[in-house]
Amino acid sequence: MRRWNGWGDTAVSNPLPDATAAVLAERIGPGTPPRDASLDEVMASVPPSRLPPHPLVSTEPEVRLRHARGQSFPDLIVLRSGRVPAFPDGVAFPRDAAEVRALFSYAREAGARLIPYGGGTSVVGHVNVAPGDAPILTVSLERLQQLHALSEEDRLATFGAGVSGPRLEEALRARGYTLGHFPQSFELSTLGGWIVTRSRGQQSLGYGRIENLFAGGRLESPAGPLVLPSFPASSTGPDLREFVLGSEGRMGILTEATVRISPLPEREDFHALFFPDWERARTAARELVQSGTPLSMLRLSTPQETAINLALSGHPRMVKVLSGSLSLFGVGSDGCMLVLGVSGSRRAVESAQHTAMGLAGRHGGVRVPLLGQKWLKGRFRAPYLRNTAWERGWGVDTVETATSWSNVPRLLTAVEDALRGALADQGERALVFTHLSHVYATGSNLYTTFIFRLGKDAEETQARWLALKTAASRAMATHGGTISHQHGVGTDHRPWLEAEKGALGLSAIRQMLGTFDPTGMLNPGKLV
Incomplete structure (x- = not known):
């Protein structure tokens, strides 16, 4: 079962070793465990719903609590303390685009605002309910998980936008394909959520970012549907896909998405290398990506992160042996760890690895066997x-x-x-x-x-x-x-957006959102 006040499944944990706790106490001071509110205590604070009955809408207190917040640190604070400032008045579970449109009509009649909800993994407040006079209806897309079509000839697949990462990959892998989009939230996040927040996958270097993978789809908005054909390319003015990418639920609810898929790689390897210092490590990383070497992932830790991660690993003896071995190759206390991934045919992987290791070696890189696979095994456990x-x-x-x-x-x-x-x-x-x-x-x-x-x-x-x-x-x-x-x-991040987009840019975004949602029904207060 999914945790209601923290990350992930209740059956999964990532214990903090005593040695790690000792390092934290030494570096920043001893922690004082807080008293967390119980589920029953928080449910008792859920107020009566302000929404009229509807067959698609649940007003049960626990359902409303579980859809009240995302996974940001402030969300963790309010859920653990039990001081949740506002709850959705109901949670709807549509099964198709027609039911989404019916919910728009229902919300208009009830004077409600809608919050689209995918996996609820946002760490910047996308799905949070703010206090206000208008009733709030959260629209969960968890029933829109079907694979609607897959064309091997076109290498395109169309899914319901609520499909989770594991379910999407399971459906594709059964046919010999992958999307290759693996954000750290992969286990819980959804295809629609990836698109409307412009997420990045850990292997986007090889498979592409979500804006490269998103080929088209269907968005239901208060002003009507927006259908995005899946052309390989088009020069017919501004690309409307870009309106949907990063729209954060403000212009409509994405109900289905077509994505560009890749054949499953014949081979996939991950390697860890250590460099003597940050300058050589950063130069090697830059030269690797600029050389066009076909890597699927490259992750480089600073000397501070490398040292802290080793100290926090909870295995001081293993770290001591590793440090002693690396020192023989000139890697000391300023060492930096780089993890790189290579995916593709067996021949392509071997060629890319040969090129990458040669370039890394010219900058003092030393490969440490098994650490790359160890990183891969635990890559979704950090949260x-x-x-x-x-x-x-x-x-x-x-x-x-x-x-x-x-x-x-x-x-x-x-x-x-x-x-x-x-x-x-x-x-x-x-x-x-x-x-x-x-x-x-x-x-x-x-x-x-x-x-x-x-x-x-x-x-x-x-x-x-x-x-x-x-x-x-x-x-x-x-x-x-x-x-x-x-x-x-x-x-x-909203207070800082104008510094990046400019006043005119923000005005253009607001006008575009207003075209699709003239009355401001959708996800109020988010993005702009």
Whole structure:
């Protein structure tokens, strides 16, 4: 069963080893485990629904609670503390586009606002209910999971937009194909959610970003349906797919999507390499992607993240042996770990690996067997650490951005320094570390994790998180980074959007949204 107040399935956990807890206590101070509210306590706070009855709508308290928030750190705070400021008045479960249209009519008559809900994995507030006078109807797409069509000749597949990552891949793999889109939220997130937030998959270097994979589909809006044909290319004015990509539920509800699929790779390998220092590691990563070597993934940790991840692994003896071995090859305390993936035919994989290892070796890269496969095995387990860290008294969150290669050092320093100093006036410290998980010929993203002590109560914890988030966001806006590379805007990034889009750009977005949703029925307060 899915957790109602944290990440993932209740049957899965990622324990925090005592050795890891000791490192955190030493670096940022001992954690104080908070008292979490129980499910019964929070359900008792769910108010009566303001919606009239409808056969597609559930007004059960637990259903409404489970659809009230996403997976951002503020969401974790309010759910764990039991202080949820607002709940949807009902949750609808349409089975097709016709029922979505019927819900629009129902909402108009009830004076309600609608929030589209896919997997509920947003970390920036996309699905959150804000207090207000109008009733809120959350529209869950979990019943729109069918594979409608698959053309091997065209390499196109059409799914209901509510299909989850595992179900989508299961359907494609049964036919010998894959989408290749694996965000860290893969187990719970949905195809529609990936599209309307412009998400990134861990192997997008090889398979493409979601905007490359999204070929067309159907959007139901309050003003009517928008049908997007799946042309291989077209020069008929602005691409309407781009209106849907990143629209965050403000212009309509995506009910089905056609995606470009790839044959399952004959072989797929993941390798870990260590470099003596950050400059050589970053240069190797840049040269690898600019060389056109057909890699499916490249992930590079800074010296700080490499050292912290090894320290937090909970295996001090293994780390000591690894460090001793690497020192023989000139990799010391400033070492950086790079994980790269290669996917394709056996011959193509062998050729790409030969090229990549040769280039890495010229910059001092040393391959460590098995660590790449170890990373692959646990790549979807990291979010579970937020649950266990919270229970030990520490908060874990991330920020992410992207910039040009020449600006990576400046932006990296600015973001990390901002986070490390954000709680200084409170006498608190944050543990901060970064990796590059998506690289391009012209630049890279920066994905930064920060760990801090929870406050004595929910308000203090929220204040600490907000100070950290604001400091990092200000550094991004000031030092040439996008406010969001892969998590979208939602509510958390909305204050910073004008700095990136400009006043005229925001005005154009508002006008476009108003064309599809003239009365502002959909997902109020998100994006703009």
